[in-house]
Amino acid sequence: MPALVRPQVKVRGSLLRVKVPADYSLSRDVCSYGYFLLRPNHWIVDQQCLLTCLHLEDGAAGCKLSQPGNKGSELSVRFDRKLTKPEQVEARAQLARMLRLDESRAEVAAFHKVDARWKRSGRGRLFRSPTLFEDVVKTVTSCNVAWPSTINMNRRLCEVCGKQSPSGLFSFPTAKRIARMRAGTLRARCRVGYRDQRLVELAKLFVRGEVDEAWLTSSGTSDDEAFGFLLGLPGIGPYAAGNIMMLLGRYSRLALDTESIRHGKTVLGLTGTDRAILKRLDKHYEPFGGHRFRSYWFEIWEWYQEARGPAHLWDRDEVGASFTASKF
DNA sequence: GGTAGACCTGGACGC
DNA sequence: GCGTCCAGGTCTACC
Numbered sequence: 001m002p003a004l005v006r007p008q009v010k011v012r013g014s015l016l017r018v019k020v021p022a023d024y025s026l027s028r029d030v031c032s033y034g035y036f037l038l039r040p041n042h043w044i045v046d047q048q049c050l051l052t053c054l055h056l057e058d059g060a061a062g063c064k065l066s067q068p069g070n071k072g073s074e075l076s077v078r079f080d081r082k083l084t085k086p087e088q089v090e091a092r093a094q095l096a097r098m099l100r101l102d103e104s105r106a107e108v109a110a111f112h113k114v115d116a117r118w119k120r121s122g123r124g125r126l127f128r129s130p131t132l133f134e135d136v137v138k139t140v141t142s143c144n145v146a147w148p149s150t151i152n153m154n155r156r157l158c159e160v161c162g163k164q165s166p167s168g169l170f171s172f173p174t175a176k177r178i179a180r181m182r183a184g185t186l187r188a189r190c191r192v193g194y195r196d197q198r199l200v201e202l203a204k205l206f207v208r209g210e211v212d213e214a215w216l217t218s219s220g221t222s223d224d225e226a227f228g229f230l231l232g233l234p235g236i237g238p239y240a241a242g243n244i245m246m247l248l249g250r251y252s253r254l255a256l257d258t259e260s261i262r263h264g265k266t267v268l269g270l271t272g273t274d275r276a277i278l279k280r281l282d283k284h285y286e287p288f289g290g291h292r293f294r295s296y297w298f299e300i301w302e303w304y305q306e307a308r309g310p311a312h313l314w315d316r317d318e319v320g321a322s323f324t325a326s327k328f
Numbered sequence: 329g330g331t332a333g334a335c336c337t338g339g340a341c342g343c
Numbered sequence: 344g345c346g347t348c349c350a351g352g353t354c355t356a357c358c
Contacts, residue, residue, distance in 0.1 A: 144352040149337055193336035198353090237353045258351065 013061070013079035013166075016088060018095060020075060023105045026050070026067035029125040030099070031311035032301065034147070035138055036127045038154040040162065040172050045315055053162070053169035054094050054130055056087045060162065062169035065095070071122075075099075080167035094130035103249070111251075115288055115295045123298050128247045132213045133175045133206045135247040140195055140202070140235045142243075149191075156190040175206035198235030205233065216248050223252050242293070251293040254285060263300050 049066035108124030161173035183196035230241035242255035264270040
């Protein structure tokens with residue numbers, strides 16, 4: 001979609017009111033992780049609201065999320081078509097996952113108790129996708145590639161494989177859809193490169209129910225068990241598995257990549273070979289225990305914001321599309 | 329357990 | 344406009 005064309009939710013559809021935790025801030029908690037810059041998401045800076053598109057029982061439904069009141073006030077979610085009752089239930093569940101509404105004020109406070117640096121800003125929640133499948137695909141499309149390519153892959157996945165809503169927004173493709181696609185088609189039309197076969201295999205695992213989100217998030221499943229399972233998935237290595245752990249709400253692991261090395265060198269002043277820096281990073285965040293990823297991530301996020309201004313003022317097609325670790 | 333090279337895309341650069 | 348080089352994480356083969 002051309003940068004100058006701003007998608008609009010024009011049709012008067014269903015309106016959902018969504019209750020949020022008392023400390024919830026839409027602009028802060030959405031603009032907290034890079035996925036808010038990836039399709040089907042579009043943060044509208046001058047309105048401070050999120051435009052996105054959900055895949056529901058009767059197809060794609062574009063929606064605009066806003067928080068008309070102060071922090072903690074309920075969200076207004078306007079859809080571009082009428083939703084059936086079951087669709088409303090499904091939409092609420094997807095929105096809750098995406099916005100981390102399951103993370104209460106007390107849970108965020110527990111993080112601040114371990115790392116008080118983020119108490120003032122209130123940061124604690126990390127934006128994610130409405131489904132685990134989308135989170136996994138977004139993670140795979142962020143591996144071994146510069147950020148602008150990740151943006152392109154996600155845009156093409158939505159436009160080529162997603163469904164179009166009444167107002168013209170594209171939803172993210174479902175696992176069922178990707179599982180039916182030929183790897184060559186994904187490669188040629190979505191420019192996913194060698195990830196093509198891995199994405200199809202991942203989708204098939206989801207369709208067959210072999211990736212069980214309930215098990216992965218269960219308190220009865222240890223971090224080691226969840227991490228080990230993720231490592232066994234196609235296209236998922238240590239970085240991707242660590243990232244997906246965070247997306248599942250497990251913050252005890254880091255997702256270390258070249259960006260981490262840059263952070264270790266420039267912000268933490270670590271020296272030595274890349275391998276040595278990675279080891280030191282692991283050690284450095286040990287004191288944050290079960291919250292390590294958040295402490296690590298918000299340091300990186302703050303650094304981005306110092307360079308590019310507050311994230312809630314980033315325009316997806318300008319700042320969002322241009323930033324890469326090597327350019328900072 | 330550690331290491332080297334292939335896998336792809338897109339941006340940067342030189343001509 | 345074209346060709347070359349490089350960055351990026353995972354996977355496989357090999358030692």
